[in-house]
Amino acid sequence: MTIAIINPNASHFMTKQMQASCSNLALQNETLWFECEKSPASIEGHSDGIYAAYHLLEKVRQLENSATPPKAYVIACFDDTGLDAAREITASPVIGIGEAAMHAASFISQNFLVMTTLQRSVGILERNLDHYGLRVRCAGVAASGLPVLSLDADEKSYDIVKQAAHKMLQAKKADALVLGCGGMSHWVDALQQDLGLPVLDGVRIAISFADSFIGLKLSTSKVLGYAWPEAKTS
Amino acid sequence: MTIAIINPNASHFMTKQMQASCSNLALQNETLWFECEKSPASIEGHSDGIYAAYHLLEKVRQLENSATPPKAYVIACFDDTGLDAAREITASPVIGIGEAAMHAASFISQNFLVMTTLQRSVGILERNLDHYGLRVRCAGVAASGLPVLSLDADEKSYDIVKQAAHKMLQAKKADALVLGCGGMSHWVDALQQDLGLPVLDGVRIAISFADSFIGLKLSTSKVLGYAWPEAKTS
Amino acid sequence: MTIAIINPNASHFMTKQMQASCSNLALQNETLWFECEKSPASIEGHSDGIYAAYHLLEKVRQLENSATPPKAYVIACFDDTGLDAAREITASPVIGIGEAAMHAASFISQNFLVMTTLQRSVGILERNLDHYGLRVRCAGVAASGLPVLSLDADEKSYDIVKQAAHKMLQAKKADALVLGCGGMSHWVDALQQDLGLPVLDGVRIAISFADSFIGLKLSTSKVLGYAWPEAKTS
Amino acid sequence: MTIAIINPNASHFMTKQMQASCSNLALQNETLWFECEKSPASIEGHSDGIYAAYHLLEKVRQLENSATPPKAYVIACFDDTGLDAAREITASPVIGIGEAAMHAASFISQNFLVMTTLQRSVGILERNLDHYGLRVRCAGVAASGLPVLSLDADEKSYDIVKQAAHKMLQAKKADALVLGCGGMSHWVDALQQDLGLPVLDGVRIAISFADSFIGLKLSTSKVLGYAWPEAKTS
Amino acid sequence: MTIAIINPNASHFMTKQMQASCSNLALQNETLWFECEKSPASIEGHSDGIYAAYHLLEKVRQLENSATPPKAYVIACFDDTGLDAAREITASPVIGIGEAAMHAASFISQNFLVMTTLQRSVGILERNLDHYGLRVRCAGVAASGLPVLSLDADEKSYDIVKQAAHKMLQAKKADALVLGCGGMSHWVDALQQDLGLPVLDGVRIAISFADSFIGLKLSTSKVLGYAWPEAKTS
Amino acid sequence: MTIAIINPNASHFMTKQMQASCSNLALQNETLWFECEKSPASIEGHSDGIYAAYHLLEKVRQLENSATPPKAYVIACFDDTGLDAAREITASPVIGIGEAAMHAASFISQNFLVMTTLQRSVGILERNLDHYGLRVRCAGVAASGLPVLSLDADEKSYDIVKQAAHKMLQAKKADALVLGCGGMSHWVDALQQDLGLPVLDGVRIAISFADSFIGLKLSTSKVLGYAWPEAKTS
16 A cells, blocks of 8 residues: 655655655555656745646546555645645545644644745745644744755755744744745754754655554545536536 | 736636626726636636646736736636736736625625535635635625536526525525626626625626726735746756 | 715815825726815824714715715725715715725735824724735734824825835735825825835725726615615604 | 713613613612713614714713713613724723623623624624624624614513524524613513523623722723824824 | 632732732622632643642532532632633632633723733633633733742832833733733732733732622523533433 | 553543444554543533543653653543643643544545534534634534433434434535544444545544654654643742
8 A cells, every 4th residue: 555745846856855854754554756747846936836736636647547546645845735636636635744744733832833935935834824724823934035946955054944943933932843845854853953842844744644544544525625526518 | 908808717608608798898908808728618626726727827928928918817717716826927917706706795795695606616715715804704605506517598597596596695694696606797687686686796897807907007016925936946 | 977085084185185196097987076074184093083984974975865976985084984884875885995905905915014104093904904804914004103194295204104114014024015094195106116016095996996886887785784774763 | 980871872761771770780889871862763783873973972072071070981882882982082991881791791601692683783793793802702693673662661572582582592502692782671681581591781781890990990091092082283 | 798719729828919909899799718728839831720720620619519609709810720610510600810801901902911920821821812702802912931929029020020011012012911910919000000001900800890790690601511510320 | 662542531431432443553552541530420511621631630640650651642532631731741742532533634624523422512622623723624513412421332322423413514514524522433434334424533543643643753842832830939
């Protein structure tokens, strides 16, 4: 039984990085990673999101039509790109890394901070928080100002993010930090040690939740909001 | 100066019908109608929405690159498909027919009812209402159960919608009716007469607002949330 | 066909100023301006508001009883003084300049800032925002500290407002500015140029929307909340 | 030391009735009752409210300028007509009967129902609930359909209200009833007995709270939102 | 007839202090003070709260079974510890000092600030505000950083609290101060004088409200949410 | 490594039943079940909740002081009794079955219905929903009217619950059912089959999440809201 993890953007480097940071997860199901080569190289804003969602849906459709469709899906972009649409075209559970991290934070903190990349993503994440209902548990969404594709492992980027997080955690009186981009997942342990409070990486959490949902036999509701798409009979 | 009206679905019939019901609008700018041939025939649910938004963005991009880009855009689907994304790729104002009708209703009623087609669209419209902030002025979103493509001019469909609207208006104590699908725009006068309260058709309203915005020289903010898409420099 | 624009306060200077800043609006209907001589000279707080609303209602009643009642009304105070009450005593649409500007801002920005005059008006505007539902789209309401009647054209006042706006736009990460008083309408172009984002003046917008509503044949609902006043039969 | 109780409408009968139903209240301060002869005979809707608020303010001003200004004010209309404006023009506490009843209900129930007169008042009371924050504790605002001036003591009116209340209490699973009009205050004991749960009459509660506030030396804040009106220096 | 005032923590000193600061209240009913010797010495956080609520319930049960059960209860901890549970086991009104102060503040201010002791209590008070609905009227909950048991009468503590309050009142543009701990009740007059706006002490207010509720014959609803506990018949 | 599952009520039968329904869960950690013998036999209302929370805290304290403290805790009452308090006295994650089920439902449905036992619990669960933020995803909380201790396996109880659920699912247009009491956990498969949509049992989900959190090394934040209890130094 497989969990399909789909990176909806086209950055092969980011896929590799997320994969690496998940290598030590003990799971009961196998994982397979997928990319969307025709998507934008990173998802920064609404229009990137629509393009990526389009290609993500194509990937899900293709996997659903394969000989052994996945038992669960993970969407590996913190914006949860195309999440609701994907749930329409499969009965398997679909978990976004953004929602996974933010729901998980609700179990271990009272007031979590989300640290994203660019300011333009803040509104998108706030809208997601409203849709999930989690705004009441969120101290705020802050942007480091670093674009997604500059979040590589060099120390300078790390320091910028760490200091921005430290400052906002104090200002907002937050008690946990949620990493607002899959491209930061390799920093989770270092940040947790440096900041002295729980740091949550949605990639690992979403995969673990997908594993859990398979074990619990929980699948997406196929009535009303996530029903299979309508046949068009004009 | 032109207002580009884009039907994000592929139904030529619906485009024609909306065009007809707008023929008597007195405007200060010219209108041009466009369709998205590769889109789904109708937009019923999240995945239809992603596909349609993708093709809508392509159309907007193409128009922006034309010799005489439009001075304003109208997205002629009540779900306001791709609205935020379109605002990123143009500086001209972009008006969705859903938001136009619901904002307009706030000026002439206290508690408007939205009548949509299928139950699966209710959640999408409620999420839009939350995003626009207008949930507090909305008595509810109700579904007639009639699919978009069956909303043609025959009397039986009209009666189903009229009776569903009448029943919900009473139950929810609403004082205005918003037509929740461009495909109902030809019924606006008949419903207004039969129901005895204001009936709002987003298509006409969005076009009139676009005309107004051009006159007021109001254009989309290009800082922060609707800034031009990022150049990708990985 | 006429749009009646009523300044609910007694400042003739402010009426003239607003009138001047609207002189270049291209409309399909005629406009007529009215003042309320017995009202307070400016509306700063709740009790000014009640007095002004009283005189505004008298003006509307008088116009309704005239030979050619207006086809639409604009209330030219950003507090939208007496708005709901006026809608009870006419079937013509009634548009407040506050609601017009804030609704319009929702179409071209994600997070608008309102700049008002005195701190005491902030709570009144926030309550309006809650009533309209638009708080979710508003980055905040800020006060420049300048009283209404000192908002004349001298450069010093302009600089105070510009700098207060600039500071708050940055702090609140807002992407548009709504001018929170009709007395600032002559600054709209200068501020837009100086601040580099859309600046919205409710006076012009409300008049343009009134023009649009007449064209759309949208009138106030006369059932339930805005029904004609009750006959008293004690 | 006096509590001034002002009926903002012109119905002498209603004043007398409220006065009678408060005759057995044990207070530490004297009460004096006032009427607004030029107000509408009853307050049903927004425009009645503006006219009544105007005359109420005149009455408060007159009392403030008297030899022995009251130590507290009660506004004896459930809409809390002119409440915020009155608080600007006196430093004494001002208590509305609507807010008093609804706040009091929060101390003894989880989910109170408000029973008002006409449907047109429902939106006004809901807006007050939002302003006070008490919507979360309110099961709903229901209208009996009986106009204010027909709420006299005859048995038929009583039965209509009792049955409407009973039906809504069941439907909304409410655990207390708030009488949404001063004109019902004489029914409080009978309804409490017939319905088997707490029934709250704002008139008595507001007067008792005013008495309490005087004893506690609590007076209206005169900074920011309720500061004394501005001197106009145009 | 008696009002039972129960301090749910074990600090005898604090009971004495609150008692002293209430000595000059003119009431129509007698007061009796009680302590919970087995409770934590102060209530700082969730687990202190559960322990204290347990012992408070025991005290209420004991009083209910006494020869002359109280006519009203006051819970003298600003967290309103055990408030809903206490209302299940008596029909007499139960008033928490936190809710009393915050509701009272709604009658005399637009935007009150709560000053509590430790940061860990902020979330608890915010949750109470949400439950009461009063978050909309609250400018914020701030912590002085002083633990409950250090709030004795020395001048240094007073200065810390006064300065923290002054700073937050300015920052949050609040127009009244609510003292967020019974242990500050002796400072109410000094703070009011030093800060120049209303300062509210829940202890006195809750007792006065309890007195008022007895006079109004308002008692806790015994249907639905506050019904008597279920008999267990397993 | 162990997951401690604590039933905060005293019903041994219910513990056995929940244990049985979890027997087939594949986990990576061991589970140990505990009961609170001095607690009420079932938790129905606020005062039951306080008593049960008290004994639950004692159990957690005892386990924390044991030679091998658990790596995670599950609180097996749908009210999430004592949840926040327990999080203060351990650094291990603590998962309530109510929150687990309702968060999980957010991943597979848009609008879940909660079916609880008695009407008195509805307010408690709604308050939890507000605290978790999940009210926006919840179609409503309905009560079957069956007390907790009558939820044994007989067919009549099952039919009552099934029919109540069916009726409410239709009325509220919900797309998933959350079982609002640990005592219903043995019905999950039957109900899922009979109702045709996902049915969620918090007991299994909370245990699986606890297992997942251990694997993810996610533990409770020990700064601010869930910090270790204060040492009392009076």
